[in-house]
Amino acid sequence: MGSNLAAARVSFVDARAAAALSARTARFLWAVLRAALVWVRGHLRWVLTLVGFAVILRLLGNQIGSREVLALAFGPALVAAVWSTCSPMSYERLCAGPARRARWRRWIRKNWPHLSRECGLSVSRATKARTFGLVPKEGSRFVASQSQTVTVWSHPRLMDVTTVGSLLRLTIRTRTGQTVQDLENAAAPLAAAAGAHAYRCVQMTPSAVEVVLVMRDSLSQARPAELPEAAHLNAVTLGRRQDGTPWHLTVTGRHTLVVGCSGSGKGSVFWGVCAGLAPAVRAGLVRLWGVDLKRGVEVGMGRGMFAAVATNPSEAVALLTRLLAVLEERGNRMAGITRLHQPTQADPLHVLAIDELAVLTAYTDPETKKEASRLLAEILTQGRALGVVVLACVQDPRKEVVGLRGLFTQTIALRLRSAEETRMVLGDGIATIAPAHRISPAMPGTAWVVEEDGSADRVRADWWSDQLVRQVAARHPAPVVEDLLAARGGQGKTHTCDVPASDSVGVRAAPVPGKRTSQMPQKERRPRASRTSRTSQRGTSDDGSSAA
Numbered sequence: 001m002g003s004n005l006a007a008a009r010v011s012f013v014d015a016r017a018a019a020a021l022s023a024r025t026a027r028f029l030w031a032v033l034r035a036a037l038v039w040v041r042g043h044l045r046w047v048l049t050l051v052g053f054a055v056i057l058r059l060l061g062n063q064i065g066s067r068e069v070l071a072l073a074f075g076p077a078l079v080a081a082v083w084s085t086c087s088p089m090s091y092e093r094l095c096a097g098p099a100r101r102a103r104w105r106r107w108i109r110k111n112w113p114h115l116s117r118e119c120g121l122s123v124s125r126a127t128k129a130r131t132f133g134l135v136p137k138e139g140s141r142f143v144a145s146q147s148q149t150v151t152v153w154s155h156p157r158l159m160d161v162t163t164v165g166s167l168l169r170l171t172i173r174t175r176t177g178q179t180v181q182d183l184e185n186a187a188a189p190l191a192a193a194a195g196a197h198a199y200r201c202v203q204m205t206p207s208a209v210e211v212v213l214v215m216r217d218s219l220s221q222a223r224p225a226e227l228p229e230a231a232h233l234n235a236v237t238l239g240r241r242q243d244g245t246p247w248h249l250t251v252t253g254r255h256t257l258v259v260g261c262s263g264s265g266k267g268s269v270f271w272g273v274c275a276g277l278a279p280a281v282r283a284g285l286v287r288l289w290g291v292d293l294k295r296g297v298e299v300g301m302g303r304g305m306f307a308a309v310a311t312n313p314s315e316a317v318a319l320l321t322r323l324l325a326v327l328e329e330r331g332n333r334m335a336g337i338t339r340l341h342q343p344t345q346a347d348p349l350h351v352l353a354i355d356e357l358a359v360l361t362a363y364t365d366p367e368t369k370k371e372a373s374r375l376l377a378e379i380l381t382q383g384r385a386l387g388v389v390v391l392a393c394v395q396d397p398r399k400e401v402v403g404l405r406g407l408f409t410q411t412i413a414l415r416l417r418s419a420e421e422t423r424m425v426l427g428d429g430i431a432t433i434a435p436a437h438r439i440s441p442a443m444p445g446t447a448w449v450v451e452e453d454g455s456a457d458r459v460r461a462d463w464w465s466d467q468l469v470r471q472v473a474a475r476h477p478a479p480v481v482e483d484l485l486a487a488r489g490g491q492g493k494t495h496t497c498d499v500p501a502s503d504s505v506g507v508r509a510a511p512v513p514g515k516r517t518s519q520m521p522q523k524e525r526r527p528r529a530s531r532t533s534r535t536s537q538r539g540t541s542d543d544g545s546s547a548a
């Protein structure tokens with residue numbers, strides 16, 4: 001009886017394993033078939049020509065030859081299908097990627113005269129040309145040559161075409177009578193004709209421009225942030241650029257304004273900077289100060305890495321007063337000795353991170369607003385060289401809301417509501433090359449930034465989950481905590497905390513008087529699921545400035 005039961009159990013287990021194996025095999029075969037069909041569709045001309053050739057050979061009675069030709073038609077499809085199913089990464093790297101890039105290069109070279117004409121880059125002139133040969137003329141007489149009016153086109157020169165990853169780079173030289181501005185203006189129709197997701201222009205010489213077309217959108221997928229390990233002071237890695245390279249943001253010596261409408265992903269940039277600096281915070285080289293007037297909901301997630309957090313306007317004024325005192329004391333110390341502050345453990349870099357600046361500078365009572373704006377203006381004007389920098393996030397970029405806009409030295413434009421807002425944030429003439437108002441709501445964390453050389457680039461910040469922020473705060477707690485109540489009297493009071501050696505997870509209770517956020521129930525956030533944007537429903541590009 002017992003042995004029967006054991007045998008039945010064994011056969012049941014075998015049957016389940018066999019069923020799982022057949023399901024896996026069926027799935028694999030289906031994937032291979034689908035990949036083969038995709039390959040055939042992409043190489044239809046090749047396949048049809050060889051099939052036609054095989055049919056002719058068969059009609060002529062050459063059976064073996066026709067079979068070989070059919071193998072030549074479908075063999076590559078089978079190899080490609082199996083390869084791409086078993087090892088998609090190596091297939092993309094060694095086969096599909098290089099083939100695709102070669103196709104882009106060929107296409108642009110072949111179609112350049114046509115593209116340049118249709119995008120308004122070429123000019124034509126009518127000219128007389130003489131044709132030679134015996135040409136019939138009235139009656140039965142022939143003449144040896146005759147003159148005709150012909151149209152001659154002159155195009156800007158396509159000097160070089162290169163590809164890297166998903167980028168197609170065109171180096172174009174102006175034709176006579178053309179400026180680099182003309183080439184830059186034609187980049188949008190050029191990108192649309194090439195089916196590029198986005199583009200950017202970089203002036204190479206006074207008469208040559210590099211137009212970079214982003215042929216495949218590498219930013220479409222959200223990417224989770226990683227736990228920061230090393231202490232970096234100068235720059236933090238916030239995410240990636242549209243060419244797939246890392247996006248580093250300089251922090252030292254820069255005041256950063258992050259603008260984006262609600263849900264555009266300001267939190268990702270905020271935590272990218274604060275959590276990116278966390279190892280340096282723990283090392284004592286950076287001191288983070290937080291202002292979160294949305295009841296501390298955002299900063300509360302990573303409270304442990306901040307030296308002080310203000311969650312109401314009076315606390316914010318106290319915090320700014322304290323920071324200004326640091327500035328004044330440091331200024332007095334540095335006068336005549338050095339012009340640029342070098343962060344050390346005894347004298348760290350102070351980073352003031354403000355979530356929703358408008359609550360402080362526009363939506364609070366007039367007195368607090370005036371005082372906060374005054375203090376912030378002083379910090380913004382003097383802080384850069386003295387090692388006090390500001391990171392501020394805001395939804396509304398209008399002057400009446402952020403009067404201090406001009407004092408920030410770098411700006412990140414997340415999704416904005418209109419081209420006018422893009423102009424306000426990034427500067428005049430930028431809305432066409434960095435259309436932040438066209439970023440898809442389905443891609444939070446995506447932004448446009450303007451580089452020092454004036455070129456614009458599209459970037460996407462990595463996603464910081466609440467859990468990861470808490471983990472960073474637990475791993476890299478601030479060694480020093482400031483007492484804001486004492487700062488109200490103009491004097492700061494500093495508590496030194498023992499930094500735990502362990503990497504245990506959990507928010508460290510920071511002894512800040514009057515602090516409510518650590519007790520507040522926090523809602524766990526998740527990356528927003530992609531949704532079809534209204535623009536993409538209309539058949540235009542989601543986020544870039546151009547669409548195929």
Ligand SMILES: Nc1ncnc2c1ncn2[C@@H]1O[C@H](COP(=O)(O)OP(=O)(O)OP(=O)(O)O)[C@@H](O)[C@H]1O
Binds near residue numbers: 264525
């Ligand atoms: N980098 C990112 N990648 C993917 N999803 C993101 C990213 N950043 C944010 N999100 C998603 O977008 C949502 C809104 O993000 P977030 O709260 O940072 O926006 P916000 O601009 O701060 O909005 P608000 O100003 O209303 O607070 C998040 O809950 C998350 O689902």
